Amino acid sequence: MRDTVFDVAIIGGGIKGAHINHQLCEAGYRTVLIEKGDFSSGSSQASCMMIWGGLLYLANWDIATVWKLSSARNFLLRTMPKWNNKQTFRYYPQHINRLKRLLFQAVFRCYGLFGPNQWNRAASTRPLTQPDSSFIDRSPLPLTFDEAMVWPSDARFVLQLILRHQSLDHVPLNYCEVEGGQFDHRHRVWDLQLHDKLHHIRAKWKARCVINVAGAATDSLNHLFDIESPYRHILSKGVSLVLARDPRHQTPAIYDSEGTVMSYLPWGPVSIWGPTETLIKDPAQGWLARSDDIQFLLGELRRHLPYPVNSHDIVNTRCGVRTLVSDTAISPNQLSHQLSRRARIHVDGARPWITLYGGNFTSAVLMAIQVRHALRKRSIWPSASRLSLPQQNTAAPESVYFPGLTEPVYSPRWCATYEMCWTLDDYLRRRTNIGQWVPRGGLGRGDEYMSDIERIAAALHPNNPAQAMDDVDTYRAHILSGFDHMFLIDREYDKGTFNMSSSATKS
Numbered sequence: 001m002r003d004t005v006f007d008v009a010i011i012g013g014g015i016k017g018a019h020i021n022h023q024l025c026e027a028g029y030r031t032v033l034i035e036k037g038d039f040s041s042g043s044s045q046a047s048c049m050m051i052w053g054g055l056l057y058l059a060n061w062d063i064a065t066v067w068k069l070s071s072a073r074n075f076l077l078r079t080m081p082k083w084n085n086k087q088t089f090r091y092y093p094q095h096i097n098r099l100k101r102l103l104f105q106a107v108f109r110c111y112g113l114f115g116p117n118q119w120n121r122a123a124s125t126r127p128l129t130q131p132d133s134s135f136i137d138r139s140p141l142p143l144t145f146d147e148a149m150v151w152p153s154d155a156r157f158v159l160q161l162i163l164r165h166q167s168l169d170h171v172p173l174n175y176c177e178v179e180g181g182q183f184d185h186r187h188r189v190w191d192l193q194l195h196d197k198l199h200h201i202r203a204k205w206k207a208r209c210v211i212n213v214a215g216a217a218t219d220s221l222n223h224l225f226d227i228e229s230p231y232r233h234i235l236s237k238g239v240s241l242v243l244a245r246d247p248r249h250q251t252p253a254i255y256d257s258e259g260t261v262m263s264y265l266p267w268g269p270v271s272i273w274g275p276t277e278t279l280i281k282d283p284a285q286g287w288l289a290r291s292d293d294i295q296f297l298l299g300e301l302r303r304h305l306p307y308p309v310n311s312h313d314i315v316n317t318r319c320g321v322r323t324l325v326s327d328t329a330i331s332p333n334q335l336s337h338q339l340s341r342r343a344r345i346h347v348d349g350a351r352p353w354i355t356l357y358g359g360n361f362t363s364a365v366l367m368a369i370q371v372r373h374a375l376r377k378r379s380i381w382p383s384a385s386r387l388s389l390p391q392q393n394t395a396a397p398e399s400v401y402f403p404g405l406t407e408p409v410y411s412p413r414w415c416a417t418y419e420m421c422w423t424l425d426d427y428l429r430r431r432t433n434i435g436q437w438v439p440r441g442g443l444g445r446g447d448e449y450m451s452d453i454e455r456i457a458a459a460l461h462p463n464n465p466a467q468a469m470d471d472v473d474t475y476r477a478h479i480l481s482g483f484d485h486m487f488l489i490d491r492e493y494d495k496g497t498f499n500m501s502s503s504a505t506k507s
Contacts, residue, residue: 004205004206005189005206005207005383006032006206007380008030009034010024010032011178011212011214012034012218013034013035013162013174014039015047016215017033018033018039018364019161019364019365020213020367021162023365023372024371025165025170027372028382029375029382030170030384031165032171032205033173034177038174038430039155039158039162039420040158040159043215044158045158045318045430046154046238047154048263049265049361051076052147053069053114053147053362054066054068055145067114068366070114072362073116073147074115074116076148076362077148084151086147087147088145089144089146089251090142090143090144090254091142094256094257115145115146116146142253150361152433153433167387167388167390168388169387174420176196177194177197179193179202180192190208190352191205192204209352210352211356212353215323218323218356222355227351227353229346230346231326231327231346232326233323233326233357234324234325236278237280237286237322238278238319238320239290239294239319240274240275241272242267242272242316242436243270243271243272243273243309243313244271244315245267245268245271249266252265255300255304257300262274264304269406270437272318273301276296276297283321286320289319316435316436316440318436323358342358344356344358345357345367345374354371356371398411398414402438402442402452404439405434410431411459413459416460424471427456428441428442428453440479441475441478441479443476453472454468
């Protein structure tokens with residue numbers, strides 16, 4: 001592929017990169033998608049998995065944004081029904097009088113007109129009386145509205161978008177990093193220096209246009225290629241808790257919480273509660289939950305559930321870095337909720353380079369459409385008159401069972417053969433939901449599933465037992481440092497023995 005000149009190189013394999021790749025492949029562009037880690041290994045694996053129509057924008061009467069996001073949600077429900085499910089959400093307002101409740105009902109009724117079934121669900125703001133209504137909140141009966149959620153996970157949704165187009169003309173590369181490059185003005189192509197981190201190979205690939213959708217690394221990538229932009233990212237860390245789901249919890253719930261909102265979402269055998277929102281400067285801070293994050297989330301959850309919860313009820317955590325759009329002249333010290341939630345696209349005036357800022361799981365499809373229009377405005381059209389067909393997988397999926405789960409999952413051998421799965425973390429966290437649905441990333445509360453993890457590693461690394469054991473050791477060390485250490489401190493807090501000196505000693 002080194003002699004191939006791609007029409008577009010997409011740098012970033014999250015939800016936005018996946019949608020852009022999908023749109024451009026459908027339009028006939030020859031694309032290469034480059035991700036320095038695994039696909040959807042950043043913030044796209046830590047979302048709330050909601051495809052939402054912008055309900056919060058109604059607070060500012062931003063009807064145009066609500067219309068766009070709702071149209072995007074309805075489009076995804078209509079075109080990708082296997083990966084999206086319509087869901088009825090409950091909204092629990094706090095400190096609300098009768099007059100304000102009537103106003104809320106009117107707003108929600110208007111929002112229903114933007115819903116998946118606009119005209120027959122416009123009156124969906126009536127109170128619910130299902131059994132779990134009192135179970136998840138002591139407050140008066142909630143308002144309801146329709147949204148959508150991806151299934152079976154946000155990471156697999158991204159993966160399916162990417163791999164469905166895989167061919168010689170649509171090449172996805174995970175564990176491949178862009179280390180540098182330059183624009184050849186004579187031939188009007190970018191020469192990109194790529195590093196295959198799996199096989200330790202370096203090579204130059206060519207593309208007529210580069211799309212920077214690298215998430216938290218967007219600004220540093222622009223700096224590497226001397227791209228100037230009027231925008232930048234301010235980073236916000238979001239942490240959610242994954243708890244064992246009470247069977248009565250069947251419907252997603254949204255709560256007011258000190259000027260923001262928190263969600264309580266059923267997801268298979270677990271429930272997701274969160275997220276937090278904390279401004280950070282270093283992206284590395286965003287991938288690890290802290291004990292104060294845990295205590296804040298538990299404290300907020302205790303306000304709504306009629307029974308106590310503590311750190312022992314937590315199955316796992318979900319951590320991600322949200323990219324918020326800011327003008328370069330704005331100070332990063334302002335609160336994240338004051339920043340724009342919207343997306344921005346910057347097209348470089350001198351070179352064919354497009355940068356994406358902000359956005360969310362829903363607006364990603366809108367941004368992809370904007371990118372396609374921007375390419376046409378720059379006269380970057382599909383260069384190939386005939387493209388190779390996507391690689392069709394005719395083999396039946398192979399499934400296996402994992403202890404602690406009632407439903408089968410794709411086998412590690414299948415994922416390694418057909419889904420570019422290279423490590424235990426790829427398989428447990430993104431190809432399947434084992435790493436989120438089984439305690440401690442699939443290891444079990446007391447490492448009782450370690451032998452199963454070792455068998456998975458052996459299937460991912462056939463004929464290389466040393467590499468399989470290295471993978472097991474790396475994964476277990478990740479759980480020990482990221483999960484166990486945090487909860488050792490947190491459980492001391494529950495017992496009342498936590499103090500700053502003990503925290504400092506353990507850290």
